[in-house]
Amino acid sequence: MASKLVRNRLRTLCRISQLSNARFNNKLRDPNSNFPSLHNQVKWRSYSEVSQPTPINPPPPPSPNPSTTSTSSLNEFELAKFSAISETWWDAEGPFKPLHMMNPTRLAFIRSSLCRHFRKDPNCTRPFEGLKFVDVGCGGGILTEPLARMGATVMGVDAVDKNIKIARLHADLDPKASSIEYRCTTAENLVEEQRQFDAVISLEVIEHVADPAGFCKSLSALTIPGGATVISTINRSMRAYATTIVAAEYLLQWLPKGTHQWSSFVTPEELVLILQRASITVQEMAGFVYNPLTGRWFLSDDISVNYIALGTKPANSDETLD
Numbered sequence: 363m364a365s366k367l368v369r370n371r372l373r374t375l376c377r378i379s380q381l382s383n384a385r386f387n388n389k390l391r392d393p394n395s396n397f398p399s400l401h402n403q404v405k406w407r408s409y410s411e412v413s414q415p416t417p418i419n420p421p422p423p424p425s426p427n428p429s430t431t432s433t434s435s436l437n438e439f440e441l442a443k444f445s446a447i448s449e450t451w452w453d454a455e456g457p458f459k460p461l462h463m464m465n466p467t468r469l470a471f472i473r474s475s476l477c478r479h480f481r482k483d484p485n486c487t488r489p490f491e492g493l494k495f496v497d498v499g500c501g502g503g504i505l506t507e508p509l510a511r512m513g514a515t516v517m518g519v520d521a522v523d524k525n526i527k528i529a530r531l532h533a534d535l536d537p538k539a540s541s542i543e544y545r546c547t548t549a550e551n552l553v554e555e556q557r558q559f560d561a562v563i564s565l566e567v568i569e570h571v572a573d574p575a576g577f578c579k580s581l582s583a584l585t586i587p588g589g590a591t592v593i594s595t596i597n598r599s600m601r602a603y604a605t606t607i608v609a610a611e612y613l614l615q616w617l618p619k620g621t622h623q624w625s626s627f628v629t630p631e632e633l634v635l636i637l638q639r640a641s642i643t644v645q646e647m648a649g650f651v652y653n654p655l656t657g658r659w660f661l662s663d664d665i666s667v668n669y670i671a672l673g674t675k676p677a678n679s680d681e682t683l684d
């Protein structure tokens with residue numbers, strides 16, 4: 363039964379893969395696409411290269427016409443899935459178990475890379491004191507709460523009202539997290555309100571939005587000049603299909619079936635490109651790798667499945683909020 367299911371899934375994958383490659387090849391042939399040159403030129407620091415605090419490279423000049431977008435990032439089908447399981451956010455054995463398990467690892471990346479960028483001491487208890495963060499697509503606040511405990515002034519926003527209610531209730535249980543401002547809204551609405559933050563963080567969200575490029579433009583507009591944007595997502599690779607869909611959803615049943623659409627995954631090259639077009643330059647990237655023997659995640663140079671990127675916005679960015 364399970365092997366028939368896997369065979370069917372792999373057949374579907376081959377079909378999707380052919381379609382996706384065709385789409386990608388067309389992009390490469392498109393004379394207006396700068397993908398090939400970018401692919402050759404972009405250099406981000408992989409995890410193993412970043413062992414010592416290093417000065418941030420001078421950012422490249424802003425792209426010719428950076429602009430924000432008013433396109434809605436909302437994908438109602440995706441939001442309905444999160445609304446249906448909103449009461450399980452803090453159940454460490456529930457559908458969000460993978461996020462709970464990955465949390466220490468993603469926080470380790472965020473702590474070290476943001477401390478490097480903002481020249482803060484990563485070894486102190488509240489390294490983000492004095493910084494304003496927004497967590498876009500915060501869900502129940504699994505990541506938002508530790509950010510607040512590390513001293514940041516944090517706003518958590520999510521398009522699903524039930525998620526925000528759960529996040530609020532949970533944060534109020536801890537005086538160190540109760541300062542979090544939670545709002546049911548979107549990045550594009552915050553752009554319209556002309557809000558800006560030192561760091562804009564959006565983990566495991568871009569693969570669920572309607573317009574990833576527009577979404578990144580909104581994240582960029584929310585980032586102050588000289589600030590940082592952190593995004594994590596899943597690579598559109600064969601390995602990601604096998605592990606995050608076939609294994610995690612169907613075999614291990616860690617996640618509800620249908621949680622992920624393989625075609626919505628974003629490759630690292632695509633993420634770098636759409637961020638670059640939104641005036642954000644990726645400086646660091648790392649993969650999250652699961653060790654089935656220890657049951658733990660760790661940071662790695664392997665970005666073939668789950669990965670995280672930190673990008674920065676030029677300090678002299680003259681991006682207008684429109």
Ligand SMILES: C[S@@+](CC[C@H](N)C(=O)[O-])C[C@H]1O[C@@H](n2cnc3c(N)ncnc32)[C@H](O)[C@@H]1O
Pocket residue numbers: 435436437440441444461498499500501502503504505519520521522525547548549564565566567570571572
């Ligand atoms: C996989 S969860 C990630 C939650 C959280 N970022 C984390 O990693 O712990 C994706 C979240 O993004 C939210 N979301 C999806 N599309 C959104 C959008 N366009 N604007 C704001 N939130 C969105 C969903 O409601 C859901 O809570």
